[in-house]
Amino acid sequence: MSDDVQPDVLVKLKNVSKHFGEGDARVDALRDVSIDVYPGQVIGLLGPSGSGKSTLLNVIGCILEPSSGWVSLDGEVVYDGHWLRPDLRKLRLEKIGFIFQSHNLIPFLDCTDNVAIVLNLAGFSSMKAKARAIELLEYLEVDQRRHAFPAQLSGGEAQRVAIARALANRPRIILADEPTAALDSVRAGIVMDLLRKVAAEQQAAILAVTHDEKIYDRFDHIFYLRDGRLETQKN
Amino acid sequence: MNLAYYDIRHNMGRFLLTCLGLGLLLGVVLSMIGIYRGLVADALTISRTPAADIWVVESGSRGPFAESSRIPGDTREAIARIHGVTEAGSITYQSLETTYKAKKLRLYVVGYEPGRLGGPDKIVKGRAITRSHYEVIADRRTNLPIGEQLVLGRNTFTVVGLTDGQVSSGGDPVIYITLLDSQELQFELAPSAARREIARGNAQKSADLDTVNAVVARLTPQINPTIAAKAIQSWKHLAAMTQQEQENILLRSVVERARKQIGLFTVLLLIVSTVIIALIIYTMTMDKIREIATLKLIGAPDRTIIGLIVQQALAMGMIGFCFGALLIINIQDFFPRRVLLQAEDGLALAGVVMLVCVLASALGVRLALKVDPATALGG
Numbered sequence: 001m002s003d004d005v006q007p008d009v010l011v012k013l014k015n016v017s018k019h020f021g022e023g024d025a026r027v028d029a030l031r032d033v034s035i036d037v038y039p040g041q042v043i044g045l046l047g048p049s050g051s052g053k054s055t056l057l058n059v060i061g062c063i064l065e066p067s068s069g070w071v072s073l074d075g076e077v078v079y080d081g082h083w084l085r086p087d088l089r090k091l092r093l094e095k096i097g098f099i100f101q102s103h104n105l106i107p108f109l110d111c112t113d114n115v116a117i118v119l120n121l122a123g124f125s126s127m128k129a130k131a132r133a134i135e136l137l138e139y140l141e142v143d144q145r146r147h148a149f150p151a152q153l154s155g156g157e158a159q160r161v162a163i164a165r166a167l168a169n170r171p172r173i174i175l176a177d178e179p180t181a182a183l184d185s186v187r188a189g190i191v192m193d194l195l196r197k198v199a200a201e202q203q204a205a206i207l208a209v210t211h212d213e214k215i216y217d218r219f220d221h222i223f224y225l226r227d228g229r230l231e232t233q234k235n
Numbered sequence: 236m237n238l239a240y241y242d243i244r245h246n247m248g249r250f251l252l253t254c255l256g257l258g259l260l261l262g263v264v265l266s267m268i269g270i271y272r273g274l275v276a277d278a279l280t281i282s283r284t285p286a287a288d289i290w291v292v293e294s295g296s297r298g299p300f301a302e303s304s305r306i307p308g309d310t311r312e313a314i315a316r317i318h319g320v321t322e323a324g325s326i327t328y329q330s331l332e333t334t335y336k337a338k339k340l341r342l343y344v345v346g347y348e349p350g351r352l353g354g355p356d357k358i359v360k361g362r363a364i365t366r367s368h369y370e371v372i373a374d375r376r377t378n379l380p381i382g383e384q385l386v387l388g389r390n391t392f393t394v395v396g397l398t399d400g401q402v403s404s405g406g407d408p409v410i411y412i413t414l415l416d417s418q419e420l421q422f423e424l425a426p427s428a429a430r431r432e433i434a435r436g437n438a439q440k441s442a443d444l445d446t447v448n449a450v451v452a453r454l455t456p457q458i459n460p461t462i463a464a465k466a467i468q469s470w471k472h473l474a475a476m477t478q479q480e481q482e483n484i485l486l487r488s489v490v491e492r493a494r495k496q497i498g499l500f501t502v503l504l505l506i507v508s509t510v511i512i513a514l515i516i517y518t519m520t521m522d523k524i525r526e527i528a529t530l531k532l533i534g535a536p537d538r539t540i541i542g543l544i545v546q547q548a549l550a551m552g553m554i555g556f557c558f559g560a561l562l563i564i565n566i567q568d569f570f571p572r573r574v575l576l577q578a579e580d581g582l583a584l585a586g587v588v589m590l591v592c593v594l595a596s597a598l599g600v601r602l603a604l605k606v607d608p609a610t611a612l613g614g
């Protein structure tokens with residue numbers, strides 16, 4: 001299937017299925033899901049609870065192994081009946097940035113170090129990592145809080161730092177799990193505008209799971225999932 | 236980026252309190268080792284002071300410390316004449332309790348012949364005994380100052396010199412008096428008992444008092460102490476043993492049970508410490524489950540996560556050990572018995588603590604490695 005790799009498609013899933021359990025206890029979380037995501041796109045993953053949104057996000061994030069199908073990320077086939085890379089954490093470090101509902105910043109690191117840690121893990125020197133972290137915090141207009149610890153930040157500030165961390169290693173794919181759930185409508189709008197800016201400027205693909213109707217209009221495409229099936233793709 | 240350091244720095248107060256608690260526990264372990272060493276050192280001190288090669292005691296006895304021994308006072312002259320013996324001295328040992336400043340004072344009294352083998356090895360203050368009677372050299376632990384008067388038996392003695400670190404196997408401070416005084420103190424009957432014996436026609440003669448507990452002898456380097464001891468044992472009324480045999484008797488008979496008890500207790504404390512360290516590290520890891528999941532999700536390798544846990548465990552063990560060691564070093568003199576802290580014991584315990592920390596952190600590491608990165612996404 002490696003012939004199917006299209007360099008201009010950042011995330012490509014073909015007939016991906018995932019089920020949990022066997023026999024009567026079998027639950028099909030994803031059924032033959034196929035999607036293509038292009039650079040610069042901001043995609044919304046919508047659906048009721050239990051529809052398979054988080055499972056899909058976990059599969060794209062190489063956290064959960066599909067039961068069948070084919071997955072390519074940033075031009076590299078990563079799953080074809082089995083994982084093709086032995087070190088999935090390294091794959092995540094290189095290709096994927098994560099943004100969480102509750103931002104998940106490391107509480108004992110200040111804002112700069114929370115961003116720099118990704119670069120440290122990628123092998124950057126401490127000085128270079130900090131310089132890049134400060135640059136990102138400035139880009140996200142939260143550099144005045146760079147010495148603050150997560151507990152000292154407001155929800156909006158914390159989410160900006162989390163976005164900075166997700167961008168630190170210049171990933172082309174950014175996965176966001178309810179990125180605006182903890183924010184009011186104004187701040188949610190600001191965060192989504194920021195993500196759109198990042199996607200446009202860095203030619204990254206952003207996939208966000210959300211229930212937040214206020215931000216539906218900020219997506220380029222919306223994939224709607226129901227009972228593990230991709231029902232509609234809305235522009 | 237050293238995550239362990241950042242975490243400790245961020246939660247410094249809590250971490251130091253945990254270290255302090257662990258330090259108290261390790262301080263108890265260290266003090267138990269010190270008490271164990273002190274017990275052994277105390278037991279050997281009194282037998283090592285004469286720096287003898289041979290101990291001559293009553294036949295069939297393993298005296299004078301493990302069993303009672305009484306031999307004629309002239310044995311010393313006979314021993315001194317043996318080939319290879321350079322010095323010999325008669326000694327008596329007894330425990331007694333007297334009153335000093337309205338308080339009970341337990342003492343271990345050594346009687347020796349001034350100028351011969353058996354006296355104190357070093358007088359740290361004052362002078363040696365120069366008169367035949369009623370002078371005493373006391374250990375500092377008695378708290379008796381020079382010039383102080385002390386009543387022993389029916390006589391009053393004057394403290395003329397002080398020694399340091401001289402205690403019996405029971406931990407009682409040692410005092411030295413002349414052999415004549417000690418024989419009187421140990422063997423002379425009380426007046427009422429003496430009168431009764433006279434009435435029975437068994438008046439105590441001065442020759443009856445001339446009895447000692449042991450004779451110690453020093454040999455020329457060319458003489459093998461074991462062979463010399465065998466030669467002395469050919470005299471049927473005497474038993475002889477080398478210094479090494481005497482020390483073995485002390486360790487295997489006199490303080491054996493106490494030694495085992497303290498040794499066992501020390502091992503138990505170490506096991507308890509291991510369990511406590513393991514629980515602390517496990518709890519610390521539990522507190523960081525979400526952070527560990529996030530680290531895994533953003534691509535941190537296992538070695539980063541293991542490093543976070545193990546380095547914190549080692550830091551906790553090291554700081555806790557330092558707390559404990561500092562505590563015990565500063566309070567060791569307040570213990571009623573000697574606490575002998577040796578550098579090699581401290582280093583060995585530090586090594587054991589480090590090992591225990593690594594082993595104890597295995598539980599936390601196991602938990603951390605099992606954390607699913609998806610936990611960070613909130614299910």
